[in-house]
Amino acid sequence: MIPLLSVDVAVIGAGPAGLAAATAARQAGAERVAVFERLGEPGGILPQCIHNGFGLHVFQEELTGPEYAERFVVQAREAGVEFWLNSMVLSLSAERRLSVMSPQGLVHVEAARVVLAMGCRERTGPNILLGGARPAGVFTAGTAQRLVNVEGYLPGREVVIVGSGDIGLIMARRLTLEGARVKAVVELLPYPGGLARNVRQCLEDFGIPLRLAHATLSVEGRRRVSGVVIAPLDETGRPVLSRAEQIPCDTVLLSVGLIPENELSRQAGLELDPRTGGAAVDERGETSIPGIFACGNVLQVHDLVDYVTAEASAVGRWAGSSQASGSRELALVPGGNARYVVPQRLSAGLVPPFTISTRVQRPAGASVVRLGGVVIARRAVVRPAEMIRVDVKPGDWTKVLAEVGSEGCLRLEVEEERP
Amino acid sequence: MSYPDVVVIGGGVVGAATARAFSRYQVDVVLLEKEPDLPWGTTRANSGIVHSGHYDRPGTAKARLCVRGNRLLRRLAAELNVPYRQNGSLTVAFTPEEAAKLSEWYARGRANGVPRLRLISGRTAARLEPNLAKEVLRALHAPTAGVVSPYELALALVENAVTNGVELRLESPVEGLRPAGKRLEVATPGESYFARLVVNAAGLGAEGVARMVGDETVALRPRRGEEYLLDKVYGSLVTRTIFPTAAGYSKGILVIPTAEGNLMLGPTDVPDSGFEDLFTTAEGYAAIAAATRRLVPSLPGPEAVIASFAGLRATSATGDFVIGPSPTCPQLIHAAGIDSPGLTAAPAIAEEILFHAQAAGLKLQKKREWRRGRPAPVRFRELDDKARAALAAADPAYRHVVCRCELVTEAEIVEAVRQGARTLDGVKLRTRAGMGRCQGGFCTTKVMAILARELDLPYTALTKRGLGSEIVVEDLARRGGEGR
Incomplete structure (x- = not known):
């Protein structure tokens, strides 16, 4: 039983x-x-x-x-x-x-x-189609964090971090403090994946190079990692193989x-x-x-x-x-620079305030957040790494309902303001 | 020094099947494997397809042994409780020229003795596989094709062989072969074996083994292949293994439902690869994505890939298996040049090796007691709540789920260590811990803790796959100095 x-x-x-x-x-x-x-x-x-x-x-x-x-x-x-x-x-x-x-x-x-x-x-190496061999010494940043901070072991001495998510940035500093040498943080995109404060406090303060717009082509090593090969991207986003370089290391952390x-x-x-x-x-x-x-x-x-x-x-x-x-009769969909929006459904009879969250697809300057055409917030700068959370006020919600009615599809847009 | 009747070199699926086949008879058998665990070579990085046998030309060893192996393997998987599914295969044609090729293969299959083979229309194929490309004109349906877990098959064969008296020697690379009277001396770093017969099932190492007796008839030309495994969420997009009508040496890039319920895409085929070229590439994935989406357009993109790997086919320069006694040394019997359909053929190759052994004068008398089967290992993830509750009630180690993606319990990992797992990969191949969508992100440290405890080893001595693949480099608690 x-x-x-x-x-x-x-x-x-x-x-x-x-x-x-x-x-x-x-x-x-x-x-x-x-x-x-x-x-x-x-x-x-x-x-x-x-x-x-x-x-x-x-x-x-x-x-x-x-x-x-x-x-x-x-x-x-x-x-x-x-x-x-x-x-x-x-x-x-x-x-x-x-x-x-x-x-x-x-x-x-x-x-x-x-x-x-x-x-x-x-996300793991296979998730991002990380090429090369499969030696020991490749960890997700969180697994490495657990090894160091909870289990008490150093995963390696010469480290390259692939991806610039927050856990990777935090681990760059952590491993440096434990005596490892973090040789580079390699990011595919032209901007970092993690928060600006982490880039400053975890990389810049320790002189760790951040290689933006670089592809990681392969992990090398037979039994244990011996290096990674990276290359800068051209304007079309393709790696420039003639400028590929090999960085010797014994450990690769993934923060992707x-x-x-x-x-x-x-x-x-x-x-x-x-x-x-x-x-x-x-x-x-x-x-x-x-x-x-x-x-x-x-x-x-x-x-x-x-x-x-x-x-x-x-x-x-x-x-x-x-x-x-x-009652969930309104659908909420992202538009403009907004990559997604949560919640995805709204009840017309809801009682504000309620919270909407979104993230942008690309960095931009001063931007407005619009819900069903009504401006509900402004931001001086928007970055993909940072969530935008807006508490929708009762007055704005009344305007939104007047604009779209109580059924159908609402658009949540983030748009850069023209100077 | 020891004097076994038979030494089998290589713990891949061919060596394992051969050792197991010998274990039925009253002969002393030693199985040598160079790695600290098995199977770590070509068998491990294998598609796991049990081919029906219509691809190879009648008269070749491949054609003969594939069709027989297909039948034997089905029975073997049942006896040894190895994950196996007879899912059938569809080879699809998009053009009239490809359709003509299918007719040729149909005739070839009939000549090879493949049962129940049939040519079907695109419409019938679409009924069997609704997610197949609409443009398929014709298909060759082989109901006897299947899929098996290649590493579990090899592990089960070895386990059963050991149960029946075969001596397994790990970390025993063969350094030399020397005729010594009627026997052949097999030198390894730890010991020398003086055997009546030696079986060369060394996979990619088979050419080197042959050369040790001056035999140049084994010439290998490795062919690298990449494979990409998808999240189980997509496991039911197709039921049968989908083949294109391939024009080259290999059977092409396929959509393979694995015995464990994933889809696997691949393999590529890169001729004249190096013997250690085990890497994946962006081009490899791009080729596989394009080729497989042509077969099944609704396949997901790279975000669904949870694992990728490369394997090396031990292809012979002749294009066919090399099976039989060495022309320079009659005590050495080759099972070499084993590429596709080698996994399928393995049990039939083993039979043929035994035949050659008898021809060479080895007397094979059946043992009075021989265990044909292997008890089914507990696979927690496959059980229903009632069975899980019963296990948990009997043993608290079943209450601890270590691998959340594949639902592997501590009890299963402890059992894997008892069966010989010494490394993270050894645990993974035996239990699937770390084989799921997080690829060990969550369970690596937990498996390390169990390995350290069961083997009484410090973390710094634990490896992914043997010496040189240590996972951590330093115990921070043992550091001297201030503040510690």
């Missing part, structure tokens, strides 16, 4: 999103809120992020990852959230039934509401993007947005399957954990309340 557990809200994942959502759900009145976490401790990726810079928005102070996580773990425990650690959700159905492998064995869970907060995984981990979402059969790789949700974070919500990096890859917390708290509040689902 497989034991059956009934809960009001099942939260999958105890990273920053799951912790905030669970706490908010309890505070909104849900009786039994259980968080299922496959690792042995809560916090998700935060325990290995021992650098500071977390909490500037939420707490107005600079915390390390473990400190930031600890505050939310304490909050969640005080709010009466039930923790299931070392507990992996093996399956999720549209009827909100979960199979969970826990330290007590396999259990079935039936949940009135489910919050998806599984986070994301790192993150992918929301939506395998359970696919099992449940909910609608995914190919632009974000996450669920298509409404203003409450509810997916196409009533009663299943999503927040954090499983919904869209965030730049700052503070924004994950804010988003997950809002979604957790809805999941913990007993309100009926939204």
Whole structure:
């Protein structure tokens, strides 16, 4: 007999999103809120992020990852959230039934509401068609971070970092501090993938070269990495092979993007947005399957954990309340420089404020954010690495509805202002 | 020094099948592998296709052994509990010229004895495979084609051979062969073996082994091939292995549903490659993407690729397998020049080697007790909730899912170590931990912890695939100095 557990809200994942959502759900009145976490401790990726810079928005102070996580773990425990650690959700159905492998064995869970907060995984070498051999010494930046900060081992001494995502930038500094030599950060695009502050604090302050608009052609080495070959790109985006250079190294870190981990979402059969790789949700974070919500990096890859917390708290509040689902009659699609938009559905009768997030496709100067033709925000500069989050005000929302009516398709545009 | 009856050189699928075939008889057999684990050569980087046998010209060793091997392999996979699926294959023609070629292959297949082969219209092909290109004119349907996990097959053969008394020697590269009376001395760094018979199943090393006895009849011309594995999400786009009507030496670039439920795209075919050219290239992927999308237009783009690798075919200069005694040394029997359909043919090659062994005077008397089968290993990911619950209730190690992408538990990894896995790759090939969409991003450190514990090794001694492929270089906790 497989034991059956009934809960009001099942939260999958105890990273920053799951912790905030669970706490908010309890505070909104849900009786039994259980968080299922496959690792042995809560916090998700935060325990290995021992650098500071977390909490500037939420707490107005600079915390390390473990400190930031600890505050939310304490909050969640005080709010009466039930923790299931070392507990992996093996399956999720549209009827909100979960199979969970826990330290007590396999259990079935039936949940009135489910919050998806599984986070994301790192893109790998094969994902970017990284050519060459397959020796030891190639790590995703996050795996290397875990090796150094949690396990306590140095992965290598001469390092090239492929891609300039934030974890790669952070690891460039971290490995330098541990005595390794980071020879270059190689980025395919003409601008960095990570935050400007990380480029400054992690590369420039340590004299680590950032090679923008360079392709990584191949990884070399038979048993262990012996080098990488890179080449600059021409105007058409093709590598100039005559200017290829070999950088000797024993280690390659990959920081080439993150992918929301939506395998359970696919099992449940909910609608995914190919632009974000996450669920298509409404203003409450509810997916196409009533009663299943999503927040954090499983919904869209965030730049700052503070924004994950804010988003997950809002979604957790809805999941913990007993309100009926939204009507979702408006579709929201990106336009102009906007690469994606979350939420993807809106209910005409929603009560603002509510939050819209987007990212741009390419860097630009002063830009406006328009919703259904109505300007809802301005930014002095926009970068692909940085999320744009806008709280839509009641006045603006009234204007939007007057403009488009209460049915159909709304466009969220980011456009550079002409000087 | 030891005096076995038979030494088999090479722990790839041919050497493994040969050792296992000998294990049925009352002979002492030693299986030598140069790497610290197996199979790490051509067998590992293999498409896993069990060919039906219509491609090769009647009268060749390839034609003869492929059709027989196809039948034997089906039974072998069942006996040894190796993932195998008889999914059939479709070779498709887009032009009248290609359709004419298919008719030729149909006749060839009939001559080779391929059962149930049939030529079908484009419409019938579309009914079998709805995602096939609409422009397909005709197709050759081979229902007896299948797919098998090539490394699990080799591992299972070796495991079963060892169960039946074969002695497996890893990290034992052959350094020399010397006639010693009626026997042949096989020198390895650790030991010398004086064998009545030696089987040369050394894959890419077979030419070098032959040269040790002055035999120049084995000439290899390696051909490199790249393959790209897609996320299981796309595993059901096609059911059958889809072949183009290829004009060159190889069977072309294919869409292969693997025995484990992925799609694999490839391989390319680069003649006259170096013996160590194991790399993938941007051009290789571009060629594969273009060729496979012509077959199945709805295939996803590069974002769906979760693994890529290159393999080397041990192609013989003659274009056919080289099987039989060496002309310069009758105690050495070659199983060389084994490229496609070598995996399919392996059990039939083993039979033929035994025949040659008897012809050379080795007496083969059946053992009274011989274990034909291998118990099915537990594959947690394939079980339903009831079976998973039962395992977890009996053993807490099943409650710890280590590899989240392929659902591999700690219990399975511990068992893999018991079966001989000493490295990350050894665990991966035996359990699939690290073979899924995150490519070990999440489970590498967990598998390292289990390996370190089970083998009682420091992390710094753990490797990806043997000495020289260490994963970490320094234990930070052992650093001296201030603040530590």
